[in-house]
Amino acid sequence: MEESLQEAASRELEEETGLTGIRLTPYKTFDAIDRxxxxxxxxxxxYGFLDTTSNQxxxxxxxxxxxxxxxxxxxxxxFDHAEIVxxxxxxxGVLSDEWKS
Numbered sequence: 001m002e003e004s005l006q007e008a009a010s011r012e013l014e015e016e017t018g019l020t021g022i023r024l025t026p027y028k029t030f031d032a033i034d035r036x037x038x039x040x041x042x043x044x045x046x047y048g049f050l051d052t053t054s055n056q057x058x059x060x061x062x063x064x065x066x067x068x069x070x071x072x073x074x075x076x077x078x079f080d081h082a083e084i085v086x087x088x089x090x091x092x093g094v095l096s097d098e099w100k101s
Contacts, residue, residue, distance in 0.1 A: 005026075005044055005046075006024060006026070006046070009024050009044075009046045010022070010024060015060055016059070016060045016066065017057045017058060017059065017060070017066050018056070018057065018058030018060070019050070019055055019057065022048040022049075022050050023048055023049075024046040024047065024048045025046060025047055025048060026044070026045075026046055027045040027046060027047055027088055027091075028044075028045050028087075028088075029042065029043070029044045029045070030042070030043045030045065030080065030084055031043075032080065035079055035080045036079050037079075041079075043084070045084060045088065047088060047092070052068045071085070071089055071094060071095065072095070
């Protein structure tokens with residue numbers, strides 16, 4: 001309750017991956033009623049860029065297997081997360097419209 005969405009996203013990123021100092025850019029809110037079978041979930045998405053060769057991920061409790069992946073070779077993602085990632089990557093020009101999540 002004492003932090004903005006941006007502050008919360010930066011804090012969570014650091015807590016779960018050890019990554020700090022990344023400029024996070026707001027993207028979009030995803031709020032489809034049935035997007036998570038566990039219950040109503042609203043996600044506000046941020047993205048950022050960094051050099052993966054000099055930034056090591058240090059996985060924490062919620063992200064025990066955190067590691068870098070090529071965006072064209074992502075593992076299976078939960079719920080609508082592949083759709084979210086695909087939409088963002090097309091928006092920022094990383095992938096073409098032919099990419100299928």
